[in-house]
Amino acid sequence: MAQPVKKQLILNAFVHQTPAHLNPGLFNFPGDRGRDYKNIKHWVKFAKKLEAAKFHSIFFADVLAGYDVYKGSLDPAIEAAAQFPSNDPILSIAAMAAATETIGFGVTSSTTYEQPYMLARKFSTLDHLTNGRVAWNVVTSYLESAARNLGLETQIEHDERYRIADEYLDVTYKLWEGSWRDDAILPPGGPGSPYADPKRVRKINHEGKYFKVPGPHITEPSPQRTPFIFQAGTSKAGKAFAAKHAEAVFLGGHTPELVRKAVDDIRKQATEQGRDGRSLKLIAAVLVIVAETDEAAQAKFQDLVNYGNREGALALFGGFSGYDLNKYDDDQDVRFGDEPAVQTLVNNWAATVPGSENLKWNKKTIADYLIVGGMGVKIIGSVKTVADEMERWAEVADVDGFNFKFATMSGTFDDIVELLVPELRKRDRFWDDYEVKGGTIRETLTGIPGNSRLPVDHPGARYAWKAGEDVPLYARQ
Amino acid sequence: MAQPVKKQLILNAFVHQTPAHLNPGLFNFPGDRGRDYKNIKHWVKFAKKLEAAKFHSIFFADVLAGYDVYKGSLDPAIEAAAQFPSNDPILSIAAMAAATETIGFGVTSSTTYEQPYMLARKFSTLDHLTNGRVAWNVVTSYLESAARNLGLETQIEHDERYRIADEYLDVTYKLWEGSWRDDAILPPGGPGSPYADPKRVRKINHEGKYFKVPGPHITEPSPQRTPFIFQAGTSKAGKAFAAKHAEAVFLGGHTPELVRKAVDDIRKQATEQGRDGRSLKLIAAVLVIVAETDEAAQAKFQDLVNYGNREGALALFGGFSGYDLNKYDDDQDVRFGDEPAVQTLVNNWAATVPGSENLKWNKKTIADYLIVGGMGVKIIGSVKTVADEMERWAEVADVDGFNFKFATMSGTFDDIVELLVPELRKRDRFWDDYEVKGGTIRETLTGIPGNSRLPVDHPGARYAWKAGEDVPLYARQ
Numbered sequence: 030m031a032q033p034v035k036k037q038l039i040l041n042a043f044v045h046q047t048p049a050h051l052n053p054g055l056f057n058f059p060g061d062r063g064r065d066y067k068n069i070k071h072w073v074k075f076a077k078k079l080e081a082a083k084f085h086s087i088f089f090a091d092v093l094a095g096y097d098v099y100k101g102s103l104d105p106a107i108e109a110a111a112q113f114p115s116n117d118p119i120l121s122i123a124a125m126a127a128a129t130e131t132i133g134f135g136v137t138s139s140t141t142y143e144q145p146y147m148l149a150r151k152f153s154t155l156d157h158l159t160n161g162r163v164a165w166n167v168v169t170s171y172l173e174s175a176a177r178n179l180g181l182e183t184q185i186e187h188d189e190r191y192r193i194a195d196e197y198l199d200v201t202y203k204l205w206e207g208s209w210r211d212d213a214i215l216p217p218g219g220p221g222s223p224y225a226d227p228k229r230v231r232k233i234n235h236e237g238k239y240f241k242v243p244g245p246h247i248t249e250p251s252p253q254r255t256p257f258i259f260q261a262g263t264s265k266a267g268k269a270f271a272a273k274h275a276e277a278v279f280l281g282g283h284t285p286e287l288v289r290k291a292v293d294d295i296r297k298q299a300t301e302q303g304r305d306g307r308s309l310k311l312i313a314a315v316l317v318i319v320a321e322t323d324e325a326a327q328a329k330f331q332d333l334v335n336y337g338n339r340e341g342a343l344a345l346f347g348g349f350s351g352y353d354l355n356k357y358d359d360d361q362d363v364r365f366g367d368e369p370a371v372q373t374l375v376n377n378w379a380a381t382v383p384g385s386e387n388l389k390w391n392k393k394t395i396a397d398y399l400i401v402g403g404m405g406v407k408i409i410g411s412v413k414t415v416a417d418e419m420e421r422w423a424e425v426a427d428v429d430g431f432n433f434k435f436a437t438m439s440g441t442f443d444d445i446v447e448l449l450v451p452e453l454r455k456r457d458r459f460w461d462d463y464e465v466k467g468g469t470i471r472e473t474l475t476g477i478p479g480n481s482r483l484p485v486d487h488p489g490a491r492y493a494w495k496a497g498e499d500v501p502l503y504a505r506q
Numbered sequence: 507m508a509q510p511v512k513k514q515l516i517l518n519a520f521v522h523q524t525p526a527h528l529n530p531g532l533f534n535f536p537g538d539r540g541r542d543y544k545n546i547k548h549w550v551k552f553a554k555k556l557e558a559a560k561f562h563s564i565f566f567a568d569v570l571a572g573y574d575v576y577k578g579s580l581d582p583a584i585e586a587a588a589q590f591p592s593n594d595p596i597l598s599i600a601a602m603a604a605a606t607e608t609i610g611f612g613v614t615s616s617t618t619y620e621q622p623y624m625l626a627r628k629f630s631t632l633d634h635l636t637n638g639r640v641a642w643n644v645v646t647s648y649l650e651s652a653a654r655n656l657g658l659e660t661q662i663e664h665d666e667r668y669r670i671a672d673e674y675l676d677v678t679y680k681l682w683e684g685s686w687r688d689d690a691i692l693p694p695g696g697p698g699s700p701y702a703d704p705k706r707v708r709k710i711n712h713e714g715k716y717f718k719v720p721g722p723h724i725t726e727p728s729p730q731r732t733p734f735i736f737q738a739g740t741s742k743a744g745k746a747f748a749a750k751h752a753e754a755v756f757l758g759g760h761t762p763e764l765v766r767k768a769v770d771d772i773r774k775q776a777t778e779q780g781r782d783g784r785s786l787k788l789i790a791a792v793l794v795i796v797a798e799t800d801e802a803a804q805a806k807f808q809d810l811v812n813y814g815n816r817e818g819a820l821a822l823f824g825g826f827s828g829y830d831l832n833k834y835d836d837d838q839d840v841r842f843g844d845e846p847a848v849q850t851l852v853n854n855w856a857a858t859v860p861g862s863e864n865l866k867w868n869k870k871t872i873a874d875y876l877i878v879g880g881m882g883v884k885i886i887g888s889v890k891t892v893a894d895e896m897e898r899w900a901e902v903a904d905v906d907g908f909n910f911k912f913a914t915m916s917g918t919f920d921d922i923v924e925l926l927v928p929e930l931r932k933r934d935r936f937w938d939d940y941e942v943k944g945g946t947i948r949e950t951l952t953g954i955p956g957n958s959r960l961p962v963d964h965p966g967a968r969y970a971w972k973a974g975e976d977v978p979l980y981a982r983q
Binding site for chain 1: 523525526531533534541544545546547550570571572579580581584585586587590591592593594596597598599600601603604605619620621623624627628630631632634635636654655656657694695696697698699700701702703704707717718719720721722723724725726728812813815
């Protein structure tokens with residue numbers, strides 16, 4: 030009898046164009062290339078390396094301003110280079126695409142500080158330049174410091190940001206899917222032959238609560254039209270948004286059991302909206318420290334922690350959570366402080382770290398925990414230990430793959446490529462090669478050849494303007 | 507006795523990421539690669555070719571929406587691909603930079619539709635990725651169609667756009683020059699060594715009439731800090747803006763005598779503002795059609811015209827001028843119509859085209875004139891004819907170099923590289939190689955090794971924060 034097909038894992042790299050992403054201070058670690066974040070040749074080399082290993086994609090995080098909650102100051106983040114400075118990742122994608130063929134690129138862009146007409150043009154341009162290998166990680170932006178630099182007196186309220194984002198995506202879908210007919214561009218001809226048929230290009234005439242965009246889209250149809258949609262929000266509004274719009278959802282978490290709840294919730298909400306909840310790719314963020322033996326991996330981890338910058342870790346915590354741990358004494362266990370939200374957060378961690386109930390969760394232990402890989406699970410061990418744990422996660426959490434954070438650039442990825450990937454292949458969990466060479470990121474991440482367009486059950490698909498149609502379905506009276 | 511040093515010319519390519527820039531319909535010309543505008547490998551190949559010829563830089567034009575003045579419709583522009591569709595040029599620069607070493611890249615970006623904090627980050631990122639080879643072509647955007655797509659009911663009034671732009675540049679200078687001290691980044695060290703010194707990073711706390719930007723700049727000091735500044739405005743407000751801010755000014759015109767007036771005016775205004783007016787690089791836009799003989803060049807030009815799209819040419823005219831020539835009868839000479847501005851415009855042309863006083867300047871002749879290379883001078887002839895005429899321009903117009911438009915992509919540049927450049931070298935008008943290999947665009951365009959920062963007489967230079975200074979000069983009480 031045929032063996033049941035094992036779940037094939039999506040492998041993704043999680044990076045940021047900054048000296049230290051989730052590894053404050055680690056730019057001092059011997060061999061770390063964090064300082065090369067501003068060198069285009071560094072990123073080209075990195076993309077080629079991960080393509081050679083057949084990674085699905087590289088996901089570029091981004092922030093628009095520094096973390097200044099901890100101590101009410103940006104200074105700790107500056108010293109630790111904790112996501113500050115931070116370059117605009119979208120400008121380097123074409124260079125990586127020109128040097129590779131199939132690996133995909135996820136780019137973070139906010140719906141709060143740029144007009145949808147402009148963002149739609151950016152992603153269509155990139156979709157052309159990459160041959161359909163771009164994903165948009167939709168964020169609404171959460172930093173007060175960014176808002177103040179971008180013309181707002183303060184942030185727009187959280188749920189309102191998601192309502193704006195919802196209409197924003199509608200505008201971009203209309204531009205991407207419904208402004209140019211699939212066959213608008215005409216084949217080459219002799220003198221006088223038109224480039225495109227004007228009857229196959231239409232205004233979208235969007236007039237909503239937040240946006241008024243007549244169109245038409247300024248960019249001709251790109252391979253995917255709508256870029257593959259990533260989302261990583263974990264709030265209630267964020268999950269509802271993901272269930273409606275996202276094609277891949279990135280999740281953090283400490284245990285597969287806890288992550289399973291979020292996974293089930295998102296799939297269920299997507300199904301309730303008429304989508305196939307199973308078709309969404311749910312991807313767990315993990316830090317993997319792998320070595321020949323468990324002991325060697327633990328020793329490597331300790332080595333890394335020793336190079337970390339604790340003040341930078343607390344700056345990251347302040348940025349992520351909005352809480353300033355400087356209010357606590359050095360040896361005070363924050364689980365017994367006066368902020369219930371911080372208590373819950375740290376209790377959730379503590380419950381997942383074996384033996385940590387008896388640890389003092391003070392600023393130092395929290396910083397040690399956060400220094401390498403930020404919040405969320407760390408899988409540290411031999412090749413067997415790590416592969417076993419990833420298989421357990423894949424089953425228990427029901428995730429489709431992993432988003433690898435790093436401790437050192439690019440040492441963490443070198444270890445994964447050299448040690449872990451061969452083991453995952455041996456266990457029939459990871460492909461030997463891309464299913465579609467030169468495919469779009471939608472083909473690569475879904476594993477379905479020819480699947481370059483939004484699925485029919487996606488809310489953007491109703492705007493699609495197919496060859497032969499006078500006007501798209503949605504525009505008919 | 508030593509020969510007097512001849513003026514060395516700046517050679518620049520003027521392109522646009524669209525099927526037809528100033529050559530509507532020419533994508534049908536045999537061998538034309540206009541359709542490849544969305545292919546990153548096309549642009550990488552193009553940049554490498556021009557670097558091999560030692561061109562100074564490539565200037566990317568841009569528009570944010572289509573030209574819909576002619577016939578009150580976008581249809582003519584769509585058929586002729588007259589700057590529509592149009593991709594975002596900034597996204598391809600890093601790929602060209604990764605494949606080259608010295609050639610510079612000018613990128614058009616508007617001060618009207620993006621927050622200065624965001625634009626400053628984009629250009630700092632690119633300045634890092636290109637090793638200091640990026641120039642910003644500052645535009646304020648002139649299209650009604652763009653305004654409506656970008657959240658405005660109508661355009662901001664012309665002179666008000668320049669007042670906004672003036673404060674906008676001040677904000678960006680503060681971010682680029684005065685937010686990070688030159689020596690803010692610290693040398694690599696052991697565990698705990700800081701990445702940067704927080705005392706050398708400061709907020710700019712800009713509060714003006716139009717913008718409120720606390721900062722600090724999110725990007726660390728890049729090779730040029732402020733990108734080299736291009737400007738191409740020709741209105742009174744545009745020239746005053748150029749005289750204050752620009753380091754290179756791009757000018758169009760039909761005769762060197764007329765262009766000389768603008769050149770003198772800009773140099774004089776710059777000098778009045780305390781700058782060295784002679785240090786500004788004034789660059790004339792030209793279409794060069796060069797061949798072995800004058801006759802062969804004229805025949806080549808006629809061939810090109812035969813492939814052009816007249817409706818597209820009139821769409822370009824409508825976009826540039828705001829006038830709809832469709833109001834005129836087919837054989838009506840527009841110099842005798844009822845629009846004084848159009849009369850003046852066309853009379854100025856007519857005066858510069860030998861024998862054209864007796865021509866009927868109707869829609870067809872105007873379109874024929876505009877089809878290949880748009881408005882402005884065309885130099886058509888043998889290598890000798892073209893080189894003679896360029897030398898005459900350099901002397902009479904007092905320009906420092908030329909911005910080559912194209913009729914075919916990249917045939918026009920191939921002819922220039924193969925036929926014209928060797929002749930300019932023979933006449934000691936163009937260098938054999940870059941003065942500084944791997945230099946910044948400021949070094950390349952000024953020809954001065956080490957000259958990577960704004961000149962001291964530039965208004966942005968007063969914000970510079972040098973090593974050793976507690977705070978920048980401008981911030982002292």
